[in-house]
Amino acid sequence: MNRSKVTIKDVALKAGVSVATVSRLVNGTGIVSEATAAIVQETIQELGYEPNLMARNLRKKETRVILIVCPNVTNPYYAHILAGITEASYQKGYSAVMYTTNSDPERELEGIQMLYKGRVDGAILMDGLRDYEVFYHAAARFPIVQCSEYVDTEIAPAVCIDNYQASRDMMAHLMGLGHTRIALISSDNDYISTKIRTQAYKDSLLQAGLSVNPGYIKLGSSDYSFQSGRTCALELLQMDDPPSAIFCISDTFALGSTIAAKELDIPTPQELSISGFDDVEYTTMHHPYITTIAQPCYKLGEVSAQILFDRLEKGPARTGLVHLDHQLVVRESTAKKWIDPSGEES
Amino acid sequence: MNRSKVTIKDVALKAGVSVATVSRLVNGTGIVSEATAAIVQETIQELGYEPNLMARNLRKKETRVILIVCPNVTNPYYAHILAGITEASYQKGYSAVMYTTNSDPERELEGIQMLYKGRVDGAILMDGLRDYEVFYHAAARFPIVQCSEYVDTEIAPAVCIDNYQASRDMMAHLMGLGHTRIALISSDNDYISTKIRTQAYKDSLLQAGLSVNPGYIKLGSSDYSFQSGRTCALELLQMDDPPSAIFCISDTFALGSTIAAKELDIPTPQELSISGFDDVEYTTMHHPYITTIAQPCYKLGEVSAQILFDRLEKGPARTGLVHLDHQLVVRESTAKKWIDPSGEES
DNA sequence: ATTCTCTGTGTAAAGGATTACAGTAAACCA
DNA sequence: TGGTTTACTGTAATCCTTTACACAGAGAAT
Numbered sequence: 001m002n003r004s005k006v007t008i009k010d011v012a013l014k015a016g017v018s019v020a021t022v023s024r025l026v027n028g029t030g031i032v033s034e035a036t037a038a039i040v041q042e043t044i045q046e047l048g049y050e051p052n053l054m055a056r057n058l059r060k061k062e063t064r065v066i067l068i069v070c071p072n073v074t075n076p077y078y079a080h081i082l083a084g085i086t087e088a089s090y091q092k093g094y095s096a097v098m099y100t101t102n103s104d105p106e107r108e109l110e111g112i113q114m115l116y117k118g119r120v121d122g123a124i125l126m127d128g129l130r131d132y133e134v135f136y137h138a139a140a141r142f143p144i145v146q147c148s149e150y151v152d153t154e155i156a157p158a159v160c161i162d163n164y165q166a167s168r169d170m171m172a173h174l175m176g177l178g179h180t181r182i183a184l185i186s187s188d189n190d191y192i193s194t195k196i197r198t199q200a201y202k203d204s205l206l207q208a209g210l211s212v213n214p215g216y217i218k219l220g221s222s223d224y225s226f227q228s229g230r231t232c233a234l235e236l237l238q239m240d241d242p243p244s245a246i247f248c249i250s251d252t253f254a255l256g257s258t259i260a261a262k263e264l265d266i267p268t269p270q271e272l273s274i275s276g277f278d279d280v281e282y283t284t285m286h287h288p289y290i291t292t293i294a295q296p297c298y299k300l301g302e303v304s305a306q307i308l309f310d311r312l313e314k315g316p317a318r319t320g321l322v323h324l325d326h327q328l329v330v331r332e333s334t335a336k337k338w339i340d341p342s343g344e345e346s
Numbered sequence: 347m348n349r350s351k352v353t354i355k356d357v358a359l360k361a362g363v364s365v366a367t368v369s370r371l372v373n374g375t376g377i378v379s380e381a382t383a384a385i386v387q388e389t390i391q392e393l394g395y396e397p398n399l400m401a402r403n404l405r406k407k408e409t410r411v412i413l414i415v416c417p418n419v420t421n422p423y424y425a426h427i428l429a430g431i432t433e434a435s436y437q438k439g440y441s442a443v444m445y446t447t448n449s450d451p452e453r454e455l456e457g458i459q460m461l462y463k464g465r466v467d468g469a470i471l472m473d474g475l476r477d478y479e480v481f482y483h484a485a486a487r488f489p490i491v492q493c494s495e496y497v498d499t500e501i502a503p504a505v506c507i508d509n510y511q512a513s514r515d516m517m518a519h520l521m522g523l524g525h526t527r528i529a530l531i532s533s534d535n536d537y538i539s540t541k542i543r544t545q546a547y548k549d550s551l552l553q554a555g556l557s558v559n560p561g562y563i564k565l566g567s568s569d570y571s572f573q574s575g576r577t578c579a580l581e582l583l584q585m586d587d588p589p590s591a592i593f594c595i596s597d598t599f600a601l602g603s604t605i606a607a608k609e610l611d612i613p614t615p616q617e618l619s620i621s622g623f624d625d626v627e628y629t630t631m632h633h634p635y636i637t638t639i640a641q642p643c644y645k646l647g648e649v650s651a652q653i654l655f656d657r658l659e660k661g662p663a664r665t666g667l668v669h670l671d672h673q674l675v676v677r678e679s680t681a682k683k684w685i686d687p688s689g690e691e692s
Numbered sequence: 693a694t695t696c697t698c699t700g701t702g703t704a705a706a707g708g709a710t711t712a713c714a715g716t717a718a719a720c721c722a
Numbered sequence: 723t724g725g726t727t728t729a730c731t732g733t734a735a736t737c738c739t740t741t742a743c744a745c746a747g748a749g750a751a752t
Binding site for chain 1: 703
C-alpha cells in the first residue's frame with residue numbers, strides 16, 4: 001500500500017517513455033505504437049497509477065462537476081429529482097455536488113459562488129433564486145438550467161411540467177364530477193408554480209361561468225407542511241357554505257385535508273372530493289388514495305442534467321421552457337358530487 | 347461582464363504588486379501592509395477576482411470535497427442524514443458530492459474510486475460495502491467514516507445509535523404492557539442493524555423466560571417497503587395463534603402493519619400493538635400515530651461529518667463505534683394488552 | 693536523389709495558485 | 723556609526739497534467 005500518489009512522471013520514468021506518451025495513452029488521444037502501449041499499460045497497472053483530476057481539470061479548464069442548488073433534500077419531491085440528476089451525471093461521468101439553501105438567499109448566493117470559483121462547470125437550480133441580479137449575472141456567464149421552478153426562461157432553460165394545463169386538467173376533472181363549490185389550498189410562497197396553479201384555478205372557474213369566491217382560497221405554509229393543509233381544510237369545512245371539493249396545489253395539503261375531513265366526520269370522497277399535486281409516495285399509503293397530478297420527478301432531473309451536459313459539451317444551447325408530460329391520476333379521493341336524497345345539495 | 351476568468355496575476359498586475367502579496371492577502375497568511383492591502387482589496391473587488399480552486403487544490407493537495415456514498419436519497423431516513431452532512435460541510439467550507447449506489451456493489455466500487463483519483467479528501471459511507479476487500483483497502487488508505495451501518499469499526503469509525511439497547515428498550519416497553527406473544531418483522535437484507543435488532547428481540551424474549559417462536563418472525567423486503575410490511579403483518583395476523591404485538595424494525599413495516607390490521611378489522615392498539623423504528627415523517631401522518639424509536643438522523647450525519655473533518659485536519663483519529671442517543675417515543679400504536687371480558691386472551 | 697507524407701515520440705510551455713527563500717528599507721539598539 | 727531586527731514584498735519553484743510543436747526515421751512519390 002503506497003501512501004503517496006503515483007504521478008505520470010513515475011510511470012513515464014519506469015516505462016522508459018515520456019510523460020506525453022503516457023498521457024496520450026491514458027486519454028486515448030494521439031497515436032501510440034502497440035509495443036509501447038503494452039509496456040506503459042503494464043507499468044500503470046503495476047504502479048497503480050490514477051491521473052490526478054485536479055491537475056487535469058486545471059489544465060483542461062473543466063471540472064466535470066455540476067452543482068445542484070435546492071431548498072432541501074428531505075422533501076421527497078426534491079429527492080426524486082435529485083436521484084434523476086445524479087443518475088444522469090453518473091452515466092456521463094460527471095459528479096454532482098449538492099448545495100441546500102433552506103430557501104435562504106444568502107445560501108443561494110454562496111452556492112452560486114461555486115461557479116465563479118471555477119469549482120463546477122454548471123448548475124441546476126431547483127429553486128427560483130430570490131435575488132434576480134445574482135441569477136441574471138450567473139446565468140449570463142455560466143451554463144445554468146432551472147428545474148421545476150424558474151425565474152427567467154430567456155437567459156437559461158427551464159424544465160418543468162405544464163403547470164397551467166395540469167391544473168386545468170384537474171379542475172376539469174373536478175367540475176366534470178359536478179362540483180361547483182371548489183376551494184383552493186395554495187401556498188404563501190412565491191414560486192412560479194404556485195402562481196400558475198392559482199391562476200389556472202381561477203381561469204377554470206371563470207370560464208365555466210362560476211365565480212371566484214375569495215373565501216374559498218386558503219394559503220398553506222410555504223414549505224407545504226401537512227399540518228398547515230389540515231388547518232386550511234378545517235377552516236374551509238367549517239364555513240357556512242363549505243366547498244364540496246378542494247383543489248390542493250400539493251399532496252401534503254391534500255393529505256392534511258383528508259385528515260381534517262376525517263376529524264369532522266365528513267366522508268371522502270362521498271361528501272368531499274380532495275385533489276393533490278405531485279404524486280409523492282404517501283398518496284397511496286392510506287385510504288382514501290389521493291387523486292393527483294403525477295409529476296415525472298426523476299425524469300425532470302434527468303432531462304435537466306442532459307440539457308446541462310449538452311450545453312457544456314456543445315456550447316450555447318436552447319433557452320426557454322421544456323415541458324415534460326404530467327398525468328392526471330384519478331384514485332379514491334375524488335368522486336361525483338353527492339346529492340342529498342332530500343334534494344338539498346351537500 | 348468579463349467572459350474569461352480573472353487570475354491572481356491580473357490582480358497583481360493591476361494593483362502593482364506581486365502575486366505573492368495578493369495570495370497572502372487573500373489567504374490571510376503572512377503580513378501585508380495596510381496600504382497595499384487596501385489597494386489590492388479594491389482591485390480584487392473591481393476585477394471580481396475569485397481564486398481558482400482547482401489550482402489551489404492542486405498546489406495544496408487537498409480538495410475540500412467529501413464523498414457521500416449512500417444507497418439512495420429518496421428514502422427520508424437517508425435524506426435526513428444527508429441534510430446533516432451537507433450542513434456540517436457547509437459550515438466547514440467543504441462541499442459534498444453524492445454517489446448513490448442502489449446497493450449495487452459495482453457502483454459502490456466506482457464511488458470509492460473517487461478517493462483513489464484524488465477527487466475527494468475523504469468519504470462517508472452510509473451503506474456497509476458488499477465487498478470487504480474494497481472497503482479494507484480504501485479505509486486503510488483514506489479517511490473514511492461509516493454512518494448508520496458499518497462493516498468493520500477497527501479500521502474506520504462508525505456513527506450510529508445503539509441498536510441493541512434501542513431494541514431492548516422497545517421490547518421492554520412492549521413486555522411492560524403485558525404482551526407475551528410478540529412477533530418480529532425484520533428484513534432480508536444483511537445490514538448490521540438488522541442483525542442486531544433481531545438479536546435483541548430474541549434476547550429480550552429469552553431473558554423474560556419466553557420462547558422464540560420462529561413462526562412469529564417474518565422478513566420484509568430488503569428496502570423496507572411499506573407493502574411488504576403489510577404482507578408480513580397479514581400473514582402474522584391470520585395465524586391460528588396470532589401475536590398481540592408486532593415489533594417492526596422499520597417504520598414503514600409498522601405503517602404497513604397498521605394498514606393490514608385495519609383491513610382485518612383488528613383495532614390498533616386495543617387488540618394489537620405495533621411498534622416501528624427510525625421515526626420518519628409518516629409516523630404521525632395518520633392515526634394511530636406510531637410508537638417508535640427515534641433516531642437522530644440529522645445529528646448522525648452531522649457527527650459523521652465532524653469526525654471526518656477532524657480526521658482530515660488533525661490526522662489519524664479514533665476508530666470504533668460512536669453511539670448517539672436514541673429515544674423511545676410512545677404514541678398511539680401500542681397499549682396494554684387487551685384481555686377479553688370472557689376471560690380468554692386475545 | 694530529393695521531397696513529401698506518415699508514424700511515433702519527446703520537449704517544454706501552459707494552467708493558476710501557494711510558499712520557501714531572498715531581498716530591501718526602515719527602525720531600533722548599543 | 724555599525725549591526726541587528728522587523729516589516730514588508732518579490733522571485734521563482736512547485737503541484738500534475740495536457741498539448742502545441744519539433745523532430746527523427748521510414749516508406750512513398752516524383
